[in-house]
Amino acid sequence: MNKERSVIVKGESINDTIEQGLEILGCKREEVKLEILEEGKKGFFGLGKKLFKIKLSLLEKNDKQEEIQIDNEQEITEDKLVELRDNKLVLTKQIEDRYPVIKAENGIKLYVNGAKIDDWVILSDDKEIRVEVINQEATSDIEVRVSDDKLAGYLKVVQKEGYQFKPQLIESAHKEYRIIAEKVADIKAPTVELDDIYNKLAELKIGYGLKHSNIQQALKEANQEFLVAEGKEVVESKDSEIRYLFNNDNESLNDSQDKVDYFTINQIYSVQRGELIATKEHQLVGEDGINIFNEKIEVKPPKDVEWLIDQDSVEIVDDKAIALKEGRPTIDKGKLSVLEIFEVAGNVDMSVGNIDFNGDVIVGRDVCDNFKIKATGKIIVGNNVTNAYLESEQGVEVKGNIIGSQIIVGKLSVYYRQADEQLIKLLDRIEQLELALKELVSNQAFKTEDIKLKGYQAVIQILISSKFTDLYEILKAFDNLNQEIDQAELFDELQLLITRLKEFFNLTGICYINNLKDLKELKDLISVVCNILASIKVTKPEIIAKYVQSSKLIASGNIAVLGEGVYNSELNSNAQVEINGNPGFFRGGKIKAGEDIRVKELGSASGSQVEVVVPKAQKVIADKLFINVSIKIGDRKYKSQKDLDRISAHLNESGKLILF
Amino acid sequence: MKIEIEKREDIAIINMQGELDMSTVDNLVAKTKELTYSYRNIIFNFADIEFVDSTGIGNIIKLFKDNQDANYLITNLSSDVEEIFYILNLKELLGEKVFTKTLTEAIDLLKGEKKVN
Numbered sequence: 001m002n003k004e005r006s007v008i009v010k011g012e013s014i015n016d017t018i019e020q021g022l023e024i025l026g027c028k029r030e031e032v033k034l035e036i037l038e039e040g041k042k043g044f045f046g047l048g049k050k051l052f053k054i055k056l057s058l059l060e061k062n063d064k065q066e067e068i069q070i071d072n073e074q075e076i077t078e079d080k081l082v083e084l085r086d087n088k089l090v091l092t093k094q095i096e097d098r099y100p101v102i103k104a105e106n107g108i109k110l111y112v113n114g115a116k117i118d119d120w121v122i123l124s125d126d127k128e129i130r131v132e133v134i135n136q137e138a139t140s141d142i143e144v145r146v147s148d149d150k151l152a153g154y155l156k157v158v159q160k161e162g163y164q165f166k167p168q169l170i171e172s173a174h175k176e177y178r179i180i181a182e183k184v185a186d187i188k189a190p191t192v193e194l195d196d197i198y199n200k201l202a203e204l205k206i207g208y209g210l211k212h213s214n215i216q217q218a219l220k221e222a223n224q225e226f227l228v229a230e231g232k233e234v235v236e237s238k239d240s241e242i243r244y245l246f247n248n249d250n251e252s253l254n255d256s257q258d259k260v261d262y263f264t265i266n267q268i269y270s271v272q273r274g275e276l277i278a279t280k281e282h283q284l285v286g287e288d289g290i291n292i293f294n295e296k297i298e299v300k301p302p303k304d305v306e307w308l309i310d311q312d313s314v315e316i317v318d319d320k321a322i323a324l325k326e327g328r329p330t331i332d333k334g335k336l337s338v339l340e341i342f343e344v345a346g347n348v349d350m351s352v353g354n355i356d357f358n359g360d361v362i363v364g365r366d367v368c369d370n371f372k373i374k375a376t377g378k379i380i381v382g383n384n385v386t387n388a389y390l391e392s393e394q395g396v397e398v399k400g401n402i403i404g405s406q407i408i409v410g411k412l413s414v415y416y417r418q419a420d421e422q423l424i425k426l427l428d429r430i431e432q433l434e435l436a437l438k439e440l441v442s443n444q445a446f447k448t449e450d451i452k453l454k455g456y457q458a459v460i461q462i463l464i465s466s467k468f469t470d471l472y473e474i475l476k477a478f479d480n481l482n483q484e485i486d487q488a489e490l491f492d493e494l495q496l497l498i499t500r501l502k503e504f505f506n507l508t509g510i511c512y513i514n515n516l517k518d519l520k521e522l523k524d525l526i527s528v529v530c531n532i533l534a535s536i537k538v539t540k541p542e543i544i545a546k547y548v549q550s551s552k553l554i555a556s557g558n559i560a561v562l563g564e565g566v567y568n569s570e571l572n573s574n575a576q577v578e579i580n581g582n583p584g585f586f587r588g589g590k591i592k593a594g595e596d597i598r599v600k601e602l603g604s605a606s607g608s609q610v611e612v613v614v615p616k617a618q619k620v621i622a623d624k625l626f627i628n629v630s631i632k633i634g635d636r637k638y639k640s641q642k643d644l645d646r647i648s649a650h651l652n653e654s655g656k657l658i659l660f
Numbered sequence: 661m662k663i664e665i666e667k668r669e670d671i672a673i674i675n676m677q678g679e680l681d682m683s684t685v686d687n688l689v690a691k692t693k694e695l696t697y698s699y700r701n702i703i704f705n706f707a708d709i710e711f712v713d714s715t716g717i718g719n720i721i722k723l724f725k726d727n728q729d730a731n732y733l734i735t736n737l738s739s740d741v742e743e744i745f746y747i748l749n750l751k752e753l754l755g756e757k758v759f760t761k762t763l764t765e766a767i768d769l770l771k772g773e774k775k776v777n
Contacts, residue, residue, distance in 0.1 A: 436747050436748075439743075439747050440714075440744060440747050440748075443740055443743055443744050443747075444740050445710060445711050445712060445738065445740035445741045445743075445744060446711070446712065446713065446740075446744050447679065447681050447711045447712065447713040448713065449681065449682065449713060450681065450682040450713045450714060450715045451713070451714060453682075458714055458715065458718055459714035459718075461718075462714060462717065462718055462721065462748060463748060463749075465753075466721075466748055466749045466750060466752070466753040467748065467749040467752075
């Protein structure tokens with residue numbers, strides 16, 4: 001009458017697998033007989049996982065009907081050996097041969113005489129076996145996340161549903177029982193109210209920039225993060241700035257047309273006494289920010305740039321710089337100054353004598369044999385320089401020819417650059433030393449009686465030897481630089497600093513600074529010198545000439561020869577060298593540059609010896625390259641064996657010297 | 661400053677109490693010198709030290725520098741005193757192994773290793 005219908009199902013948990021099988025058969029649990037064919041295993045991290053394999057067989061109707069008839073009368077059917085009553089397992093019959101065994105599956109705890117057992121338990125009358133079911137709780141929580149800068153607060157309402165289970169006893173094989181946890185109902189997550197969110201925010205002290213619509217949205221859409229608080233960002237302050245009303249002639253001239261015009265001596269920009277040469281643009285205080293905790297984020301106050309002026313030639317009135325002298329306004333050694341101009345209408349010769357001037361020197365015609373001009377500003381010569389010596393800090397321009405002479409421009413610039421490197425490091429160490437001393441003195445456990453008695457020398461010595469171990473290295477390096485130059489030529493503040501450092505530091509390793517005031521004054525002095533050096537670094541004084549022969553030209557800035565070219569001379573620049581006139585030749589001699597070298601005709605048809613040197617990242621460009629020219633780029637060399645056109649010698653990616 | 665010396669086998673523990681400063685450090689230096697005749701392992705216990713000054717620290721540094729082949733350890737620095745040692749970069753100057761948080765650690769260290777630095 002009834003076919004025996006059965007189905008074999010696989011699954012991860014007993015419960016789910018049985019449910020699957022029941023669905024396939026379309027019947028209830030009471031209507032099937034269960035047989036567990038294979039035990040499932042959870043495994044570890046994906047290894048050793050096994051599925052449950054269960055056979056569900058429909059009970060024959062006949063059997064069922066019989067059961068039902070009997071059931072109507074009795075609560076307990078004869079067939080059931082084991083029953084679950086009041087969460088306790090009971091044996092309903094006497095055991096003759098084999099005792100039934102029972103095991104708890106996931107979500108169920110078995111307690112045998114009070115002790116929890118995880119494995120198979122033999123069911124017998126002498127034991128009390130209690131069953132406990134573990135419900136899965138529903139949870140609600142409000143999660144708040146704050147950005148690092150405390151300007152943004154994010155909120156998420158986390159809601160997790162729970163489940164209620166009930167224990168179900170099933171017979172998985174003959175006299176083998178399992179208790180599984182059967183889902184009975186869903187447990188809804190506890191409701192979160194709007195007040196709960198506001199309370200949580202208040203608890204965390206998040207009160208500024210609340211976005212109420214987003215907060216409501218977070219309540220509606222659970223498990224999603226929303227931006228609920230936004231702080232106010234700081235509006236940065238603007239430092240004050242000095243505006244110069246003259247062309248700071250540190251700009252190099254790249255256009256040859258400008259160069260030709262520049263030779264007109266009248267083009268020197270000069271001011272009268274009392275003329276305005278610079279103004280200060282005032283500082284602007286920014287706005288404080290507020291973070292989401294309603295804490296003020298203080299805006300950094302603007303820095304007031306200080307006037308650095310040469311007090312002999314410039315005066316500050318109402319934050320405006322006024323010329324006190326007649327002359328050329330310029331930034332000289334970092335200070336706004338008006339350089340006086342010394343004009344020689346005719347030649348520099350016996351009637352004038354040698355010139356050593358603090359300012360610009362303008363020579364109307366020639367500088368004659370064996371004369372010297374030294375100027376802190378510029379030197380401009382209307383005609384020729386013959387067998388003479390010119391030295392200036394701000395540049396030399398010769399409209400005519402330079403023959404048999406030596407011209408040096410920006411002599412100290414290399415020294416200044418190197419000194420700056422050391423002094424910046426020194427300033428950093430001294431600032432840190434000052435800071436460490438402050439921290440020590442403010443520490444509660446640090447006593448200062450001995451310092452009050454004997455001064456700071458001992459503790460400074462300890463700090464230098466333990467923390468600022470390279471201090472003496474820096475001082476020694478700086479001292480070495482100073483030995484190489486004539487210190488009398490340095491600007492005042494630097495000379496003062498060198499003296500002070502000698503007073504305070506003995507290069508064998510002893511520091512004589514004994515009080516904080518001296519330390520601070522030293523720090524301030526180094527700072528001033530570094531500022532001046534920083535502005536000097538920017539200046540690149542040039543040499544500009546029409547024609548050069550048998551001379552030596554040294555410049556920290558560009559060297560430009562605008563007329564016929566150069567014969568038999570040495571040109572040495574930390575910047576570019578350009579010989580682009582007509583025909584623009586360089587015949588015989590040496591060019592050394594810190595940047596590119598551009599020459600129209602490099603070398604000569606007769607093969608005059610020429611040497612050209614640039615660093616590895618730079619180029620040597622020539623319209624015509626003659627024989628016997630040796631080019632050195634970085635540490636690569638090349639010597640021309642024949643004439644070549646339009647070369648642009650440089651190092652390629654693999655470091656080879658190529659010509660095009 | 662009170663100084664109490666504890667001797668455990670080949671380790672001497674100097675328990676200091678009070679202030680390690682210019683007025684008390686000479687005493688410490690003297691006591692330490694005495695111990696160096698018989699002990700190579702010495703632990704300076706700062707547990708009850710409330711105040712130090714630069715003279716005190718300077719002398720500690722000198723003690724350590726003069727006895728580099730011995731095993732000197734420092735332990736139980738209070739957080740303020742530890743901060744002072746940090747500002748003075750003493751962990752780098754004397755070596756990190758010199759510092760332990762507790763006396764037990766220091767003793768274990770000496771028992772475990774024959775040489776610390």
